[in-house]
Amino acid sequence: xxxxxxxxxxxxxxxxxxxxxxxxxxLASWIRLDFFDGxxxxxxxxxxxxxxxxxxxxVVLLFILSLLGFYNSTxxxxxxxxxxxxxxxxxxxTLIASTFLFLFRLVEFSxxxxxxxxxxxxxxxxxxxxxxxxxxxxFRGQGYNLKHVVVIGTGELAAQxxxxxxxxxxxxxxxxxxxxxxxxxxxxxxxxxxxxLDGELVDPEISEAVIxxxxxxxxxxxEIIAICERNGVKYSIIPFYNDIIPxxxxxxxxxxxxxxxxxxxxxxxxxxxxxxxxxxxLASGLGLVVLSPLMLxxxxxxxxxxxxxxxxxxxxxxxxxxxxxxxxxxxxxxNNEESTAWTKDKDDRRxxxxxxxxxTSLDELPxxxxxxxxxxxxxxxxxxxxxxxEQFRETVPFYMVKHQVKPGMTGWAxxxxxxxDTSITKRIELDLWYIENWSAGLDIAILFRTxxxxxxxxxxx
Numbered sequence: 089x090x091x092x093x094x095x096x097x098x099x100x101x102x103x104x105x106x107x108x109x110x111x112x113x114x115l116a117s118w119i120r121l122d123f124f125d126g127x128x129x130x131x132x133x134x135x136x137x138x139x140x141x142x143x144x145x146x147v148v149l150l151f152i153l154s155l156l157g158f159y160n161s162t163x164x165x166x167x168x169x170x171x172x173x174x175x176x177x178x179x180x181x182t183l184i185a186s187t188f189l190f191l192f193r194l195v196e197f198s199x200x201x202x203x204x205x206x207x208x209x210x211x212x213x214x215x216x217x218x219x220x221x222x223x224x225x226x227f228r229g230q231g232y233n234l235k236h237v238v239v240i241g242t243g244e245l246a247a248q249x250x251x252x253x254x255x256x257x258x259x260x261x262x263x264x265x266x267x268x269x270x271x272x273x274x275x276x277x278x279x280x281x282x283x284x285l286d287g288e289l290v291d292p293e294i295s296e297a298v299i300x301x302x303x304x305x306x307x308x309x310x311e312i313i314a315i316c317e318r319n320g321v322k323y324s325i326i327p328f329y330n331d332i333i334p335x336x337x338x339x340x341x342x343x344x345x346x347x348x349x350x351x352x353x354x355x356x357x358x359x360x361x362x363x364x365x366x367x368x369x370l371a372s373g374l375g376l377v378v379l380s381p382l383m384l385x386x387x388x389x390x391x392x393x394x395x396x397x398x399x400x401x402x403x404x405x406x407x408x409x410x411x412x413x414x415x416x417x418x419x420x421x422x423n424n425e426e427s428t429a430w431t432k433d434k435d436d437r438r439x440x441x442x443x444x445x446x447x448t449s450l451d452e453l454p455x456x457x458x459x460x461x462x463x464x465x466x467x468x469x470x471x472x473x474x475x476x477x478e479q480f481r482e483t484v485p486f487y488m489v490k491h492q493v494k495p496g497m498t499g500w501a502x503x504x505x506x507x508x509d510t511s512i513t514k515r516i517e518l519d520l521w522y523i524e525n526w527s528a529g530l531d532i533a534i535l536f537r538t539x540x541x542x543x544x545x546x547x548x549x
Contacts, residue, residue: 098159101220102150108212109146110139116205142205149181149209170217172527174210182206224260234262235295238279238288240312242266243302245326247273264294268305282308289319297323335524353523355493363528368466372459383453386417386445393441394421399454404471407494412463414471415454419446455497467531468496469519470507484512490519493526500530503537 117138153159158173185202239246246266250273253261265272265279267288272278279288289297297316301309306328316323327333338352354360376383387398400418403411419442438446445451458464464471469490472480480487500522501507506515522530 102159104216105150105153105213106143106146108216109149109209110142112209112212113138113142113145113205116201116208119204119208145181145185148184149177152180153177167218167221170221171214172529174213174217178206178210178213225257234260236262236264236293237296237298238264238285238294239266239276239298239300240268240282240285241300241302241305242268242270242272242278243300243305245300245302245328245330248330249298249300249326250276264288264291268301282312285312286315286319289315289321294321297321298326299323300326301328303328334520351489351492353493354526355523360526360528364465364531365462367528367531368459371466372456375456376460379453379456382450386450386453389441389445390417390419393439396421400451403474404495405474405477405491406463406471407491409488409491411474412458412471414464415457417445417451417454418442419451452497459497463494465494465496467498467534468494469499469522470502470515471495480512480516484516486520487512487516489523490516493523498534498538500534503534 150159153173156173156177158170158177182202182205189202239249246268250263253259253263254275263276265277265288267279267282267285269281288294299309299312299316301312309325313323332350333348334350336352338349340347340349355364390398396418398418400416400420401413402416404414406412420438442451455464459466477487499519501515501518504518506518
């Protein structure tokens with residue numbers, strides 16, 4: 089019943105989107121032509137013809153969103169996923185529309201209307217789905233629109249799933265009960281051992297089965313899957329290695345072998361990798377040109393503050409565990425601990441001018457050269473000294489995973505306050521989150537936060 093209702097609601101939702109897109113065009117035309125310019129006879133003004141074109145655009149947009157899985161069951165998807173897909177779909181549809189206008193030489197069509205149409209469409213669709221999510225979360229929290237599931241297993245994995253479902257009532261999952269050996273998790277209902285599974289899944293109200301077996305029960309998994317298939321019940325599997333599997337693994341096939349790539353990330357895709365590299369080249373090159381007068385002044389200040397070179401070159405471990413020379417403006421007196429010691433809150437090695445440029449992170453500016461060369465990226469996990477890498481790889485779980493992407497001048501850990509002599513475990517946790525959730529938008533957000541507050545170093549002088 090829930091499945092049938094969900095399909096019906098998805099169709100209604102898609103129809104509403106269609107109408108919202110047409111409404112968005114009418115609003116965009118009024119805003120751009122009537123409100124701002126006072127035009128009423130422009131080709132882009134609302135008419136039967138333009139409404140048909142808006143309807144065609146809406147059909148293309150809905151088709152793109154369907155291809156991206158937007159109208160599939162998305163109960164467990166976060167709202168940020170919906171926003172990202174809406175942005176991607178709307179952007180692609182607008183590019184197609186722009187190409188159409190160019191090919192058919194509709195130069196008199198207002199580009200301003202198209203831009204406003206793009207923004208209004210995004211605003212209306214995002215607003216609709218954000219509002220729906222709030223209403224559904226409240227509705228489901230009161231016991232309506234629930235998806236009933238049977239959990240197969242009674243061990244720690246099953247208990248963890250039960251706790252997760254109880255903590256997120258808005259997802260609308262209701263655990264009918266548990267099937268397996270032993271007792272059900274606290275507060276749950278034991279339906280019986282594995283022998284009752286076939287009878288429980290016959291119930292048409294059961295939407296899904298969640299297989300959460302402990303390792304000792306895995307010999308039964310083929311039989312359990314066969315029972316789910318025989319009853320036409322969808323099933324999901326929580327693997328016994330749940331604690332080490334990342335949020336976005338990929339599965340590759342070689343013959344009959346299924347390889348679960350536990351550490352794939354979007355930057356393994358050559359397209360996204362080239363996009364990030366292209367942005368790094370453009371931004372670092374422009375930064376070196378624009379900031380060259382400031383960098384010259386800093387170089388003079390470093391030279392006058394103490395004897396020694398202007399640039400501090402230090403070996404760091406970067407992408408694919410390869411070493412490179414990272415550049416910084418020298419902020420300390422020349423010493424013998426540069427390869428084995430972190431700077432501290434109060435460090436006698438630091439010069440007065442060095443304290444100033446470290447406080448404002450201006451000592452990091454020469455790393456734009458590292459970015460231009462390709463040793464680093466503007467955004468990524470901060471590179472570490474080889475001395476500490478050898479220590480942390482043995483003591484900090486997943487530490488070496490950070491080397492699967494290029495190190496950065498700034499990163500997710502740094503804008504969240506973890507830089508310098510702070511918790512390395514928390515820093516790695518944030519670095520791994522960045523790798524698993526990378527997007528171009530996330531990089532831009534990190535750069536924005538760096539420029540507006542993240543450049544101030546909290547180390548004490």
